[in-house]
Amino acid sequence: MRLLIPLLLLNWGLTHAQNTLQLEEGESSPNxxxxxxxxxxxxxxxxxxxxxxxxxxxxxxxxSMMFSFKLVHDGKISFYEFGHIQEKDNTLVLQLKHFNGNLTGWETQKETVDFKLVKLEKDKVYFEGLTMEKLDGDEMQVSVVVGQEGKTKELVFNYRKYY
Known part of the structure; x- marks a missing residue:
């Protein structure tokens, strides 16, 4: 799946994000x-x-709050993400790493994908390029900007809590 996502993104072109935010130049994350x-x-x-x-x-x-993510196609793991939201310097940062289905890593050993906090509201958190929103007691929507080579796309994931 790692190769499939970048190939798809090359065909999508540059897209404006509708659900995600970025910090302005020189702006700091809120407490x-x-x-x-x-x-x-x-x-x-x-x-x-x-x-x-x-x-x-x-x-x-x-x-910190630790998380795992997995994508399954035809009964097989396409890829994983492991990470956390961590309290750091009086704010929050979301950090993650990607892994293939066999747990070989995408990023280097010391590299993480980091999302700085932009804004926090009741039941909604905006990180740079990633937004999580509680829609009701058992539904959540996650929007994330993905891409490479200056071409990006905002993907939306709709979740239901199952326990």
Whole structure:
């Protein structure tokens, strides 16, 4: 799937994000704690990228909320993401790493994909290029900007909490 996503993005071209935000030049992330995103905790499933997706978020512990993500096509894992939302310097940062189905990494050993906090509202958190919103008690929408070589696309994932 890692190769498929960039190939698809080359055909999409540059798209304006509708659900995500970016920090302005020189702007800092606002103060925040994990209490503001505690609603993310739980197990979520949905369909996206032509397959079934699952995200599992732990409760806050040690200044972070850990998560795992997987995409399944035809009963096989296409890729995983592992990461956390961490309290750092009086704000929040979401960090993750990607892995193939056999757990070989996409990023280098010391590299992470980082999303700085832009804005926090009740039941909605904006990181740079990634927004998570609680739609009701058991539904969540995640919007994320993906791409390469200056060509981006905003993908929307709709989840339902299953436990």
């Amino acid at each position: 925040a704690t994990l209490d503001g995103v505690a609603w993310i905790e739980g197990s979520w499933q949905g369909e996206a990228l032509g397959g079934k997706v699952e995200e599992i978020w732990s409760p806050a512990l040690g200044g």
